Amino acid sequence: EDQVTQSPEALRLQEGESSSLNCSYTVSGLRGLFWYRQDPGKGPEFLFTLYSAGEEKEKERLKATLTKKESFLHITAPKPEDSATYLCAVQGGNAGNMLTFGGGTRLMVKP
Amino acid sequence: GAGVSQSPRYKVAKRGQDVALRCDPISGHVSLFWYQQALGQGPEFLTYFQNEAQLDKSGLPSDRFFAERPEGSVSTLKIQRTQQEDSAVYLCASSLLLGDTEAFFGQGTRLTVV
Numbered sequence: 001e002d003q004v005t006q007s008p009e010a011l012r013l014q015e016g017e018s019s020s021l022n023c024s025y026t027v028s029g030l031r032g033l034f035w036y037r038q039d040p041g042k043g044p045e046f047l048f049t050l051y052s053a054g055e056e057k058e059k060e061r062l063k064a065t066l067t068k069k070e071s072f073l074h075i076t077a078p079k080p081e082d083s084a085t086y087l088c089a090v091q092g093g094n095a096g097n098m099l100t101f102g103g104g105t106r107l108m109v110k111p
Numbered sequence: 112g113a114g115v116s117q118s119p120r121y122k123v124a125k126r127g128q129d130v131a132l133r134c135d136p137i138s139g140h141v142s143l144f145w146y147q148q149a150l151g152q153g154p155e156f157l158t159y160f161q162n163e164a165q166l167d168k169s170g171l172p173s174d175r176f177f178a179e180r181p182e183g184s185v186s187t188l189k190i191q192r193t194q195q196e197d198s199a200v201y202l203c204a205s206s207l208l209l210g211d212t213e214a215f216f217g218q219g220t221r222l223t224v225v
Binding site: 004006087096099100101102 | 115142144146151152153154155156159166167170202204206213214215216217218219
């Protein structure tokens with residue numbers, strides 16, 4: 001059974017204070033690891049897909065990296081508008097096309 | 112349409128009532144997913160369609176839950192005899208291709224059972 005654990009559950013940062021969110025996973029045959037952003041009252045918004053260990057992707061202040069056991073979402077010099085819940089999910093080889101999500105990290109960036 | 116559309120946005124149901132939640136996927140998207148998200152938790156898979164075929168319903172929590180997509184576009188998630196534990200946000204997602212890894216989510220329907 002695919003499993004995803006995210007840490008920390010909540011993170012408070014000052015504007016400009018860089019940090020990283022962790023996503024640890026176990027999966028049979030990783031087909032893809034996904035990062036989504038979710039604002040209150042809205043559905044998840046796609047950020048990145050990573051397919052293999054060593055892969056990195058960047059978008060504005062966000063950078064996602066992947067190893068064989070975990071993924072990190074690095075946030076550089078965050079702004080208040082980066083405040084949201086960040087969700088990690090995996091798509092495994094034995095689980096059809098479904099995504100298995102972690103519980104998310106609630107990020108709050110204070111000005 | 113421009114994105115995945117779900118209706119209603121909010122639904123309050125009395126315990127024991129039947130509800131129907133609608134999902135309009137992005138036009139032309141083959142794959143459609145339903146997820147359930149409890150407060151403060153990540154989404155959990157319910158069921159998956161490829162066009163009109165329901166290929167995976169392993170996540171449906173009980174036989175009170177039923178989903179259909181008869182013409183391969185709009186989908187309806189029906190919950191019979193609602194219980195308090197059914198209170199959650201129900202998310203619909205669609206993707207263009209079979210096995211496509213980028214899924215686009217709707218805003219969800221928040222169901223509250225009282």
